[in-house]
Amino acid sequence: MPPLAQTPPDLECRDLIKDFDSFRAVDQVSFDVPQGSFFSILGPSGCGKTTLLRMIAGFQAPSGGDLLIKGRSMIGVPPNKRPVSMVFQHLALFPTMNIGDNVGFGLRQRGVAKAEIKTRVTEVLARVGLPNVAERRVDQLSGGQRQRVAIARCMVLEPDVLLLDEPLGALDLKLREHMKVELKTLQSAFNTTFVYITHDQSEALVMSDNIAVMNNGRFEQIGTPHDVYHAPQTAFVAGFVGDANKIDAQVTAVTDGMMTLSTQNGASMRVVGADRALAEGTPAQLFLRPEAIALLPSGADAPEGANIQNGTVETVLFNGANSTVTVKDVQGGLLTVALPQTGGFANLQKGDAVRTSWQPDQARCYAAAGAG
Structure with a gap:
């Protein structure tokens, strides 16, 4: 019996390249996006993510590589012939048209009969939670409602892939916080593949099934939000995704996967090296999440095996559910600590003596740039 044929991913990029004269904006990027998933491309401005999205849409031609949708190469296929739709940052709704005409615009361009347009527009507006707005003007809707109209205008065309440009x-x-939830809900309801680009880590973490972290035209890591946040594969990912204390240090000893490091101020700390074990004498960068650090009263015992530093409070910033506390250790180093309001430090003040504590497996350590 022959093996069952596998369904191809909705989107495949194979060694995709985009050059602008001597500048390489996208550098051999490869990835798959399975059907019905929410895939985010996260990176700073200028990293190449918008250029990549425009190649998927067909607005720019790749300089090399291949791009497939549903197993079919899109090289040379014009934008209007690709099974994709795109939502832009500024939505591009037509202010002179009512909502129904905005949503049905693409169908009219395709020559769909008026009766079918009306039916499909009514159905898609209901699915995005706007069943009675077809006759209203764009300026009569809230920002969130306009966002859903822009998505409805794309989804009425039944694309295989929806591209969302910030x-x-x-x-x-x-x-924005409300629309994160709305977008994920809509994506699940339509079961359509979303490819979403953003520089906002919180958007990517909240909505995505998988995230590609992009830097200088390349993907540094592709993984689930949990993996990208808790197991960053590079120093760039560790520093870009989420908040982290970045500490410059040098490896002074490596024993059975445990590294001992010394900071420039002479503080000593231990880190589980695992597969990132570095040789003795290597300059390193250590990344430690603020929520991984426990704050203890001065003189209090810390858990066995923890890294411990005595220090004093420099700043306390109240953020609602928690506070952000900056602690200066006795060597002059600074650590930022995320302190829950239930942590027993309700009256913490600048100058208070405290201890910081964190376990060796809570930090991530990488060779410093240029080391080795």
């Missing part, structure tokens, strides 16, 4: 960037903070 669509929440123009929204205020509270609405």
Whole structure:
């Protein structure tokens, strides 16, 4: 009996390259996006993520490599012939058209009959939670409603892949937080593959099934939000995704996978090296999440095996559910600690004596740039 044929990913990129004269914006990027998944490309401005998205959409031609949708190469296929739709940051809704006409615009361009357009527009507006707005004007809707109209305009075309180019960037903070949940809910409801680009780590972490972290035209890591956050594979990922204390140090000893490091100020700490074990004498960068650090009263006992430093409180910033505390150790180094309001330090003040404690397996350590 012949083996069952595997369904190809909705999107495949194979060694994709984009050159602008002597500048390489996208450098041999390869990845797959399975059907019905939410895939985010996360990176700083100028890393190449928008260029990559524009190649997927067909607005720019690759300089090399291949790009397939549903197993079919899209090289040379114009944008209007690709089974993709795109939501832009500024939405690009037509202010002179009502909502129904905005949503049905692409169908009219394809020559779909008026009766079918009306039916499909009504259905898709209901699915995005806007069943009675077809006759309203764009300026009569809230920012979140306009966002859903922009998605409806794309989804009515039944694309295999929906591309989203930082669509929440123009929204205020509270609405942006709300739309994170809405977008993920809509993606699940339509079961359509979303490819989402952003420089906002919180958007990627909240919504994505998988995240590709991009830097200087390359993917540094592809993984689940949990893996990217808790097991970053490179120093760039550790520093870019989430908050982290970055500590410059040097490896002074390596024993059975445990590294001992010394900071520039002379503080000593131990880190589980695992597969990142570095040789003695190697300059290193250590990344430690603020929430991985426990704050203890001065003189209090710390858990066995923990790294411990005595210090004094420099700043306390109240953030609602928790506070951000900066502690200066006796060598002059600074650590940022995420302190829950239930942690027993409700009246913590600048100058208070405290101890910081963290376990050796809580930090990530990498060779310093240029080391080795």
